[in-house]
Amino acid sequence: MKIKKTEFGIIDQQIVYEYILSNSNGLSLSVITYGGIITKIIMPDKTGKLEEITTNMTTLDEIVKARPFHGSIVGPVAGRISNARYKEDEEVIELVKNESSNTLHGGPTGLDTKIWDADTMELDNEIQLQLTTELPDGENGFPGNVKVKVTYTLNEADEVSIHYEANTNKKTLFNPTNHVYFNLTGDYHETVYDHELQINSNQYAPLKEDNMPTGELKAVKDTPFDLREGKRLETVILNKNEEISSRNGLDHPFLLDHSTSEPSVKLTHNGSGRVVEVETDSEAIVVYTHNKAQESETGKDRSLGEHTGVTLETQQLPDAVNLENFGSVWLEPGHPFESTTTFKFSLMD
Template identity: 30%
Template sequence: MPDAPTHPDDGSLTIRREPYATLPDGRVVDRYAFGSEGAVMAEVLTLGARLQALYAPDRDGHRANIVLGGVSVADMLGEAKYFGATVGRYANRIARGELPVEGAVHRLRTQGNGHTLHGGPEGFDARIWDATEVREPSRVGVRFTLHSPDGDQGFPGALTVHVTYLLDRAGSLTLAYEATTDAPTVVNLTNHAYFNLAGEGRGTILDHVLQVDADQYTPVDGELIPYGPHFPVEGTPFDLTEPRLLAERMTADHPQLRLAGGGFDHNWVLGPCEGDGPRPVAVLRHPASGRRLECLTTEPGLQIYTGNLFDGSLTGPGGAPYPAFAGIALETQHFPDSPHRPCCPSTVLRPGEEYRSTTVYRFSVDPG
C-alpha cells in the first residue's frame, strides 16, 4: 500500500484476507488488512499474530506505514523475529531460565546468554496462529488463537491464548489478550511493534518526542537483568514525565544507557489503574509530520526499547536499511524477571482463572 493522500469516504470499515507466504513445511501464512480506507489501516499476519504494517495519515493527509517489519518470512523467523509479533509466554527476561512456580522450579529453554527472552528461542512469535475475522458496529479486526502445550519451552501447564486486534474509525488500535491454563504457570504477553512516526525506513526516532507517566524505572545489569529496587527517574535521562526529545535523552552520559547499548531497553513503572479499563501512560509525537501516538494499557509496566543495537543489516519493506534508533518499541507488560521478585506484581495464572490484558494505541494528528 503506497503512501497516498487520504480521501473523503463514508467512514466504512473493511477487512480482507489473502495468502501471504508458504512455509517450507507447507503451512500457509495469511495476511489480514482491516480498518478505514480513508484513515488508519492495519495489516496483521498469522505468523506470530504479528502487526506487519500500520498506515496512518500525517497532518497533510498523506498516509505512510509507521511500523518496522521484515521483508520475508525468513526475516520474520530470523533477524526480524520480534518485529510486530505477539511475544510470550513471558515477554521480556527470566534470569538463568529458572522459573519458580508454587514451590517448583522449572527449567526453561534459554537463548545464547543463558537467560530466557520473550518465551524462549521458539516462542509465540514463531507460531502460526488460528485467525477469525471480527466485525463489530464500530470496530473491525482479527482474533488470533494459539494452544501452547504443557512443557512448551519448559513452561508448565497447557495454555490457550487469544489476542484480538480491533481498529475503529477514529484510529484506535486495541489489542486484547486472554489466556487460560490447566496447571499453575506464568503469563506475560505483549506486542513488539517498532514505531517510527515519520514512516518506516525514513530515518530514526531521535527527532520524536516522548512522554511517559512514570516516576520510577527498573535498572539493569550488564546482561539486562533487573537488580535491586526500582530507581526514581528524577534527575536522569529516564525522566519522561514531561515531553522530551529522544535525541536529547540518547546523548546523555548515564551508565544505564551504556549498559543497554547507548539507549533505552528498560521498564518504566506505571501508575496504578483506577478502574478496569486501560489508562493513558505514554505519548509519542513526531513534530515534523504531526503524527501522534497515545498508549493506554491495563499493564503495570512499559518496556521501552529504542533500537540501540540495530546496525543496518536488516532492510525493511520500503527498501531502506534499519540503522540504530530506526524505531521505538513501547511494550506494555509486567516487569522483567518478576517470577524471581516477590515485590513485583504476580504473573502466576492458575486453573479456573483468566488472564486478561488490554492495550490501546491511539493515532491522531497534531495541528501544524
Template identity: 40%
Template structure:
C-alpha cells in the same frame, strides 16, 4: 470498514496469511497469522500523506531469518527470565536458553514464531481478528496447557485495540505484549531521535550488565528517564548516564507507571505531525530504542540501523518470578489472564 487477505508465505507446512484491516478514516493495519505479527500500520501525516509507521518486512522469509520480534506477540512470558529457570510450589522448571544463560520472550519457539488460528470480527463500529493458540504443557519448559486468545480491533477513531486472554490447566507464568517498532516519520524516512515521549512514570527498573533487573527502582527525576513533561529520545542516545550507556546508548528499560489502572503514553514527531497515544491497564512499559538493530538486512528497502524504531511494550514487569516485590505474573487454573492496550493515532498542526 473492510478486511481483505492474501497469501504471504508458508511456515512449517502451513500457509502464512496477511490480513489487511481498513477503516473509514484513512487508517490501515496489516497483520499475519504467524506470531500475530503487525506488518504495517498506515496513517496520514498532518498533510494527509498516508505512510507506514511500524517496522516490518515486505517478504515473509525475512521474518524467521532476521526479525527482532517486529510487530509480534511475545509470550508465554515477555522479557527475560534470569537463568532460564524458575520455581513454582517447590518445583523447578528449566526453560530454553535463548539469550545467553537467560530466557527471552518465550524462548526459541515463542508465541512470535507459531501459526495462530484466526477468526474474523466484523462489527458495526470495528473490524478485526481474534487469534488463538494452545501452548502444550512443557512447551519451551513451561508447565500447563495454555489457551491463549489475542484480539486486534480497528475502529473508525483510528484506534487499534489489542486485548489478551489466557487460561491454564496448571499453575504457570504469563506476561504478554506486542513488540511493534514505531517510527512516526513514515516509511522509515528518519530515525527516532526527534521523537518525543511523555508518560506519567516516576521510577524505572535498574538493569544489571546482563540486562536483567536488579530489583532496584531508581527515581526518574533529574535523569534521562524522566518523561513526565516529555523529552526527545535522543537525550538517552547522547547521555553519559550509566544505565543509558549499559544498553548501548539508549533505552531498554521498564518504565513504571506512577498510578494503577488506565495509564497513558504519548509518542509524537514534530516534522510529520503524527501522534501515537497508548492507553494500557498494564503496570509498566518497556521502552526499547532499537540500540542493537544494526544488521545486514533491509527493512522495506531501508538499511537496518540503530534507533530506526522505538518499542513501547506494555506488560508486567520482566523477571517478576524472581522478585517478590514485583507484581506477580503467575496464573492459576481458576483464574483468567487479561490485559488490554489501545493505540490511537492522530495529527497535530504546526505550533500545536
C-alpha cells in the same frame, strides 16, 4: 470499514495470511497469522499523506530467519527470566535458555513463532481480527497447556486495541506483550531522534550488565529517565548516563502511574504531526529504541538502522517471578488472564 485477506508466504507447508484492517480515515493495520505479527500500520500525516509508521522485515523468510520480534505477539513471558528458572513452591522449574544463561521472550519457540488460527468480525464502528493458538505443556520448560486468544480491533475513532486472553490447566507463567516498533516520520531510514516521548511513570527499574533488572525501583526524578513531561528522544538515547550509553539507548522497564487520567505513554513527531497515545491496564512498559541495526537480505534499502524505531512493550515488570515487589505473572487454572492495550492515533492540533 473493511478487511482484506491475502497470502503472505508459506512455512512448513502452511499458508501464512495477512489481514489488512482499514477504516474510513485512512488508518490501516496489517497482521499476519505467523506470530500474530503487525507487519505495518499506515496513517496520514498532517498533509494527508499516507505512510507506514512502523518498521519490520519485508518477507516471511526474513522474519522467520532473523526472528527480530518486530510487531510480534511475545510470550508466554515477555522479557527475560534470569538463569532460565523459577520456583513454584519448593520446586525449581527449569526453562530453555536462548540468551546467554537467561530465557528471552518465552524461549526459542514462543508465541511469535506460532501459526495462529484466525477469525474476523465486522461491527458497525469497528472490525476485529481474532487469533488463537495453544502452547503445549512443557514447551520451553513452561508447565501447562495454555490456550491463548489475541484480538486486534480497529475502530473509526482511530484506535487499535490488543486484547489478550489465556487459560491454563496447570499453574504457569504468562506475561505477554506486542513488540511493534514506531517511526512516525513515515521513513524507516530516519532515526526517531526527533520524536518526543512522554511516559506517565515515577519509577524505573535499573538493569545489570546482562540487562536483567537489579530488583530495585528507582525514582525517575533528576535522572535521564524522567519522561513525565516528555523529552526529545535524541537527548535520551545519546545521553552519557552509563546505563543508557552502555546499551546505546533505552532498553528499560518503567512502572506506570495509573492514578492519573493522563495516557500511559505519548509519542509525538512534530514534522509529520503524528501522535500515538498508549492506554493500558498493564503495570509497566519496557521501552527499547532499536539499539542495533537489523540487516535485510532483500537489500540495503530495507535494512533498519539503529535507532530507527521505538517499541513500547506494555507488560508486567521483567523477571517478576524471581523478584519481590515486581508483581505477579502467575496464571492458574480457573483464573483466566485478560489484558488490553490501546493505541490511539491522531494529528497534532
